[in-house]
Each structure stands twice: as structure tokens, then as C-alpha cells.
Amino acid sequence: MIPIAGTPVLTAAEMRAAEDAAIAAGTSVDTLMQRAGAGVADAVRRLAGVNDVLILCGPGNNGGDGYVAAARLHAAGRSVRVAASGEPRTPAAIAARALWTGAVEPLATAAPAPVLVDALFGTGLSRALDAETGAALGRLARQANLTIAVDVPSGVATDDGTVFGEVPAFHVTLALGAAKPAHLLQPAAARCGTVRVIPIGIPTDSATQILARPDLTAPPVDAHKFTRGMVAVVRGRMAGAAQLAASAAMHAGAGYVTLLGATIPSAPHALVRRRLDAEALADPRIGALLIGPGLGRDDDACASLEQALATDHPLVVDGDALHLVTPERLCDRHAPLILTPHAGEFAALFGAPAGSKLAAARDAAVRAQATIVFKGPDTVIAAPDGHAIIAGEANSWLSTAGSGDVLAGAIAALLAGGRRALDAAAAGVWLHGEAARRLGPAFIADDLAVALAGARA
């Protein structure tokens, strides 16, 4: 059982292609199913202790994995029963079924067990479970103390995280071979519980990865404030938002932060306030320019944005500024560009996402030739070259005003520090999530900005 941070994410088709490549290279489907079933049995043995196990087997290869796991658990002396919705239909699942010598109970009337293993449907699911199957799964899950899904919870769409009808929330999901988008994208991800990968011995390369802890080492001995990165934040109509972003940039490790458009000194005094003019914007030491938090959408906001876009500094565009641009206006910039939309800002800029959040973020990255941080409970980061990173579940207390301003400031700091746009965005999202994790419940964005420093440590 491998933790998923930093591991590849494969769609159902990519997983099938990986499986086909392994088969073409001489590994049979039955061997892959044996490996999957053995891995599931091993995980269930460790998670279930001595408790009775009920495995639900469907008609496809997910069900086949279930039969293999049941036979292995039985052979290991565990108390295990099997219930099925019908006979297996694929050749590999039929062969696996033959290995199980115990009874197969009808799903609809199966008695509950303390440990429930769902091997009804995996990556082949294309529509909602029929009512009887869905009801049985729900009933047995409610009556179990521990629920474990094989590959994905039955009833979620592997590639886009859609949930078809009522799907129980599992405690653990055992992803076979690699994680799938449904393990990370909502609403499916919330049904998966703790996700662990069961390796099945095939290569699983992907352009999509799960967010991992970035390298956040301390500045080198010879660092000075400008080598650590200078961030300039453009202030707009709601001054607090830019101030929060600036505070976040400072606490995320920028060496020098200026707030452009503010001149009256106030705390924090480490924040350098300057007028927003051509001279300030031309400062060649600026490593990242951030515009958008609290900018407003009036003529002044448009004028500030035009000034920012006219520079060739690495740029982070957030908040209101995302309502004032078009992908076409952005796509020919040469300097690194990061856009940080939430769902509303994404729709305003790119139109309502069609398909999965992952695919939508990738398309947007190509259209704007920018790194996109598509925020939410399931943040997706996508670069124009096709690479993408999906963040695992974050502290839901992040749903507080100003937390996006803090994220934009953190990303600007990491960009100014010299990271590539995708790495800066990913490191910023990680740092933001880690700060929120450390804070626990009901924090405010001001606390979050300060907590970035502890998260960096």
C-alpha cells in the first residue's frame, strides 16, 4: 500500500493502455488480476484484523479482483464471504471466480459483515448502478465498520469524478496500479477516504501527478534579500486583499515585497509601499508581479492591469483581473504567467468547463499559454506543455474570504524565487494547504498568511 503523494494519475483509457502494453510484452490479464487480487487481500488482511470480511463481486474484472482476493484471504485462514450481483462475464473474471470454492450469496439478500470490500465495478463503470445493486451496496456499507473500495468506489466515474446517484463514503480505496482522477476530483474524491496504491507491476507513466511536498530548503548562506526574490503586488479598490497577498508573499519566503499603489506607512513595516507608476513597474529586480486581489473592475483597475501586462515581469493574475482579460490577450506573453481562478473566475475567462476539471484546466493552459491553478476543494494545476498536478484533499476551512489572496501571494513568492511556473504554482498550493492543515479549524486569511512561514519550515 503506497501513499499517493507524488505518484502518477492515469485515466481509465491510460490505465487500459498500460495494461495492454504489459499484455503485449508477455504478462497475461490473469497474472495482472492475480497481482491486483493478492495486493487487495494483503491490504484487507492488514486493515481488517480478525474481523469477518464480505467481498462484493461485480461482473467485470473488478469483480475478478474480488474473487482472487477472497480466495487468498480464505487460504490465509481469514473468515471471508462473497456476494455477487450475477455471474462474471469477462474471461479473466470467470477464471478468477473458479478459484473461489465457497458459496456466492445473492447481493440483494447478503447479510452484512464488519468489513465490506466493494469489488462491484471499477474503471469500466459507465453509468449509475441499477437500483437494486446500489441499494444493496448502501445497506451493507452502512452496516459495516470498515469499508474498502477496490480500485474506485462503485458508482463513481473514473475520469471526471462524477458520482452516479448515491455512493457510500468509503474509509479506504485501494487504487490498482495507479491513482485515477476520481481519487482526487470532487465529488468522487470525498467518497474514497484514504487512498493507497496497490502496485501491479506495470509501468504507469503519466503527464499528470499528485501534488507532493516540494523542496523548500532554507536560503543559501550567501543569500541576500534580492536573491530570495522580489515580489510586487498591485493594490486596487479593496486594499486589504492586496495587503493579504503581500503578507503571504513575505511569509512564504520572498526577500523583498512591495505594495504598488499605497504610500501611507502602516504595519507590517517590512512591506515597502510605493506609488504605482512606470518607474516602480520598471524595477528590473521584480521577480514576480501579482495583480488581481481586490483590484476592482473599474477604469482604474483596467488601467493598472494594462500597465502590468505591458511589463515583461513574471506575472501572477488572480481575482478581479481574471474578469478583465481574455485568453487571447494573454497568450503571447513571453515571461512566465500563472492564472489562479476559482470556478467562477475560470468560467468568466474560459467559459463553463466542459468535461473533467483536469481536462478543462489543461485546455485553458493551452489557450492562455499560462500555468493555470484551477482552485477549489480539488485544485488542479496545469501547464501549457500538458503537464498537470492535482492536489489531494485540503482543509475545508480554506473556504474563507481572502484565502485565495494568500495563495496568490505565496505563488508569487515562489515564482520570484526562481522556480518554473508549474513548480512555483505547485509549491504554492502545497504550502497553502500545509499552512491550513497546521491551523486546523476556523482560521482567518490573516492567520493563514502568517502560518505559511511555519509551513515552509
Ligand SMILES: NC(=O)C1=CN([C@@H]2O[C@H](COP(=O)(O)OP(=O)(O)OC[C@H]3O[C@@H](n4cnc5c(N)ncnc54)[C@H](O)[C@@H]3O)[C@@H](O)[C@H]2O)[C@@H](O)CC1
Ligand atoms: N487495468 C489494469 O491494469 C487492471 C485492471 N483490473 C481491474 O479491472 C477493472 C476494470 O475492469 P472492467 O473493464 O471489466 O470493468 P468493471 O469491472 O468496472 O466492469 C465493467 C463491466 O460492467 C458493465 N457495466 C458498466 N457500468 C455498469 C452498470 N452501471 N451496471 C451494470 N453493468 C455495468 C460494463 O459494460 C462492463 O461489462 C479495474 O477497475 C480493476 O479492478 C485488474 O484486474 C488488474 C489489472
Ligand SMILES: Nc1ncnc2c1ncn2[C@@H]1O[C@H](COP(=O)(O)OP(=O)(O)O)[C@@H](O)[C@H]1O
Ligand atoms: N472546501 C474547500 N476545501 C479545500 N480548499 C478550499 C475549499 N474552498 C476553497 N478552498 C481553497 O481556498 C482558496 C479560496 O480561494 P478564493 O476562492 O479565490 O477565495 P478569496 O477570493 O476569498 O480569496 C483556494 O486556494 C481554494 O482552493
Ligand SMILES: [K+]
Ligand atoms: K469497486
